[in-house]
Amino acid sequence: xxxxxxxxxxxxxxxxxxxxxxxxxxxxxxxxxxxxxxxxxxxxxxxxxxxxxxxxxxxxxxxxxxxxxxxxxxxxxxxxxxxxxxxxxxxxxxxxxxxxxxxxxxxxxxxxxxxxxxxxxxxxxxxxxxxxxxxxxxxxxxxxxxxxxxxxxxxxxxxxxxxxxxxxxxxxxxxxxxxxxxxxxxxxxxxxxxxxxxxxxxxxxxxxxxxxxxxxxxxxxxx
Amino acid sequence: xxxxxxxxxxxxxxxxxxxxxxxxxxxxxxxxxxxxxxxxxxxxxxxxxxxxxxxxxxxxxxxxxxxxxxxxxxxxxxxxxxxxxxxxxxxxxxxxxxxxxxxxxxxxxxxxxxxxxxxxxxxxxxxxxxxxxxxxxxxxxxxxxxxxxxxxxxxxxxxxxxxxxxxxxxxx
Numbered sequence: 001x002x003x004x005x006x007x008x009x010x011x012x013x014x015x016x017x018x019x020x021x022x023x024x025x026x027x028x029x030x031x032x033x034x035x036x037x038x039x040x041x042x043x044x045x046x047x048x049x050x051x052x053x054x055x056x057x058x059x060x061x062x063x064x065x066x067x068x069x070x071x072x073x074x075x076x077x078x079x080x081x082x083x084x085x086x087x088x089x090x091x092x093x094x095x096x097x098x099x100x101x102x103x104x105x106x107x108x109x110x111x112x113x114x115x116x117x118x119x120x121x122x123x124x125x126x127x128x129x130x131x132x133x134x135x136x137x138x139x140x141x142x143x144x145x146x147x148x149x150x151x152x153x154x155x156x157x158x159x160x161x162x163x164x165x166x167x168x169x170x171x172x173x174x175x176x177x178x179x180x181x182x183x184x185x186x187x188x189x190x191x192x193x194x195x196x197x198x199x200x201x202x203x204x205x206x207x208x209x210x211x212x213x214x215x216x217x218x219x220x221x222x223x
Numbered sequence: 224x225x226x227x228x229x230x231x232x233x234x235x236x237x238x239x240x241x242x243x244x245x246x247x248x249x250x251x252x253x254x255x256x257x258x259x260x261x262x263x264x265x266x267x268x269x270x271x272x273x274x275x276x277x278x279x280x281x282x283x284x285x286x287x288x289x290x291x292x293x294x295x296x297x298x299x300x301x302x303x304x305x306x307x308x309x310x311x312x313x314x315x316x317x318x319x320x321x322x323x324x325x326x327x328x329x330x331x332x333x334x335x336x337x338x339x340x341x342x343x344x345x346x347x348x349x350x351x352x353x354x355x356x357x358x359x360x361x362x363x364x365x366x367x368x369x370x371x372x373x374x375x376x377x378x379x380x381x382x383x384x385x386x387x388x389x390x391x392x393x394x395x
Contacts, residue, residue: 010383041390048339049358054255061271068275192280193296198304
């Protein structure tokens with residue numbers, strides 16, 4: 001008996017084999033009860049998959065959706081609790097933060113521009129992303145919005161205690177990343193069905209989150 | 224003009240009531256897709272994401288295809304984007320987790336034949352995506368290859384793998 005053509009049974013079911021391959025599989029099936037059984041099982045799975053019925057969610061989701069449709073940009077109250085003590089970072093902290101921010105910002109901008117122009121992959125390696133990072137044109141993400149809000153509040157709270165040059169570096173680089181994000185958003189507006197642009201956008205926002213996370217870590221360890 | 228077409232036009236003009244009707248018409252399909260692609264725990268949130276995104280993008284719907292087709296494409300993109308980011312997050316933050324490719328599909332001791340929906344949830348990442356897109360949603364391998372950024376041959380092999388894993392589950 002010839003070798004079991006198990007790996008080709010799905011292609012056989014889907015009609016994707018060449019005539020010769022099909023003949024070969026059929027000749028084996030004629031004499032192999034095991035493969036006949038596997039084939040019958042696989043066919044059964046295909047049939048069951050096609051007959052699955054769509055079900056609505058157990059709970060109505062409209063209320064939550066409606067609330068999000070009316071969502072307005074969060075206005076952050078930035079005053080409260082401004083600290084008096086002026087923070088100063090160590091030189092290594094400053095250097096590390098500045099380098100990280102500049103590298104991430106420049107690469108994000110390049111990546112966004114080139115990605116939007118090409119519409120294909122090829123940018124620098126992307127960082128891990130939040131599961132539901134979002135942008136102004138994407139599904140609202142409480143987690144992302146909260147992270148941005150928290151960071152803005154933190155920066156506002158300790159701005160007076162931070163070295164002005166550090167604050168300027170952080171803000172300038174975040175602004176550059178926002179510019180990159182905006183470019184992807186524009187590209188997505190023109191091509192809303194693009195999975196790649198959607199992924200670019202998600203990754204770009206994750207980069208911003210990473211930068212904010214780094215800066216937050218430095219601030220928290222310095223106060 | 225059908226009721227649905229009219230609702231699409233009204234919704235694109237900002238009529239939330241019309242969009243709510245569209246939601247009720249299409250939520251079973253979107254939620255089922257979400258459940259199969261990302262699992263029941265996150266299906267509600269992803270379904271909401273799909274409709275919120277669709278609302279924001281409605282002005283880009285040109286009517287070249289049926290609204291259901293357009294919405295389905297939006298949903299697929301949201302699901303795949305979500306799964307991709309989850310996968311990257313796992314790689315980065317949970318390096319010790321068992322890779323999805325090695326997920327034990329069938330617990331050794333179980334003799335319970337689980338139903339199809341539950342069995343799909345146990346499939347490892349790429350096999351699950353390909354199976355849902357091909358066998359349930361009716362996409363072709365070259366379309367899946369574009370969506371998932373993989374080779375068509377990989378899509379075929381993942382589909383076979385998914386079917387074999389489901390066979391193992393469903394015939395246990």
